[in-house]
Amino acid sequence: MASASVLQSLLTSTTLASSVPSSTASSTPLTILIRDSIEGTSDFFPFRDIAGLGSGSDDVDSGLTFKELFATSLDGNQEITLFSSGCQVDGRTDCTRACNNSSLFFSSLETFYNCAALAAAAHWTQDAKSYYVSQETERNASAIMGSGTLSEFDGRPVLRSLIACAQDSCDNDGLSKPCNRTIDRLSYDTSTPEEIFEALDEFCPELPAEVNPDIFGPGVLISYVLQVCFAASLYLLLKGFTLWVTITQDTSRRKSEPKPYRLKRSLTRIESMIWRDSGGLSRTSIAIATTLVEFQEAQCWFVFAVQIASILAIVVNSQEGTFWGEIVVNAAIAFHLSLNGILSMFLIQVCLHHEGIRNWHTFLGFFMEYLLAIVATSQKIYFKDAFALFKSQNQIEACGFNPSPRTYCAATQGIDGQSFSFFPHPLLYKMTFLILDTIAIIALVADQLAWTLRKHHLTKHVQIGSYRLGRWPRWGKQKRGLFIKIWFWRILEVAYLVINI
Known part of the structure; x- marks a missing residue:
């Protein structure tokens, strides 16, 4: 009887352990912050946004450039910022659908960033289990997920699209700075997500601006x-x-x-x-x-x-x-x-x-x-006009016939090496x-x-x-x-x- 009761207790504890969510793999919840748009990038109004150039910030309150924000989100940071102005499908925000369609994925700066960040979040929570998706996290992400959820988001098609678009862009976008060679060596079948994220850290270059x-x-x-x-x-x-x-x-x-x-x-x-x-x-x-x-x-x-x-x-x-x-x-x-x-x-x-x-x-x-x-x-300068210009100049097939993401995610820290503090x-x-x-x-x-x-x-x-x-x-x-x-x-x-x- 004693041995039977011990066996029963072990079975009960095993059953309970199996019913505990994946949060047992990590006690740290992933944090999702939602912002309207990347300020100073979606539209640029010099009288309002020019101060951000001198401080090296062209996005949200974080004080990071887009290049740094992009790299931080991919590299397993606990806090990820997403933008509700991205992933627009039929007049509503739906990253689940947008990220699985190349023509929508690379159609705007915010959508490109959202999909890459969601793929990273899926890896760090589902595969690496560095964080878990709490109810608050899921509730915040629901503002942009549309027809899906963050905990069920499949990041593999996104990684495949990212690799294809990045390699095609590096070969054909014609920007003055070439891509890192590690991007050319990426393969969806052989490269790990960590290797993909590390290579994409340098995808958005820092380019000197050619002044009129x-x-x-x-x-x-x-x-x-x-x-x-x-x-x-x-x-x-x-x-x-x-x-x-x-x-x-x-x-x-x-x-x-x-x-x-x-x-x-x-x-x-x-x-x-x-x-x-x-x-x-x-x-x-x-x-x-x-x-x-x-x-x-x-x-x-x-x-x-x-x-x-x-x-x-x-x-x-x-x-x-x-x-x-x-x-x-x-x-x-x-x-x-x-x-x-x-x-x-x-x-x-x-x-x-x-x-x-x-x-x-x-x-x-x-x-x-x-x-x-x-x-x-x-x-004021409107990003949609510049995006139309880039699209007319060069359409990248692997990016859904959109322009290279490097044309709108490249960081600009100066004018031919000259800091903005010149002014x-x-x-x-x-x-x-x-x-x-x-x-x-x-x-x-x-x-x-x-x-x-x-x-x-x-x-x-x-x-x-x-x-x-x-x-x-x-x-x-x-x-x-x-x-x-x-x-x-x-x-x-x-x-x-x-x-x-």
């Missing part, structure tokens, strides 16, 4: 640097000349006997040219005033060409490029140039208004460049554009309109009470309105000088 010479070629770069240097030099020359005149001339005599060397606040471009030449200071004043106006007009034409090229680079350049990262880099550079190109124009325009040099054709040219900058910074942090230019430029443009427009009201024959004598139309208000004996006006222009000038440099 129309927006950032050597000639444009040198011209831009000279433009900033010349604008800063003119500003310093103007302020140095004004300071020298103030120090060397007798204040009381200048008040009682106005001389032509004083740069009057009501000076216009035409008046400065016909100003009677009666001394060296007069000629220097005329030269400086004329140079400021002519340089601003020259800047209008140069910046106009740069702004048009920037808009075309952001909007049209999605029709050019060998991989997605290259298109994004060109859009980012165009964004930088469209914002930076008008900074020196703001500096000179503020100087002109501060010194009383105003004319409408120069102001309208400057204002048009500002509007073009707004247009350039509001553009100052984009937040600086965002704040300059949104705050400083807005304040300046409002002040410049108001000042230009006020000058027109003061000088036009129909409005120059209009007076409302004690206030004369088009003039700054004066409060008290100290004329506080004029005092605020002078210091307002001075602060704007210094701010733009610092930002330009």
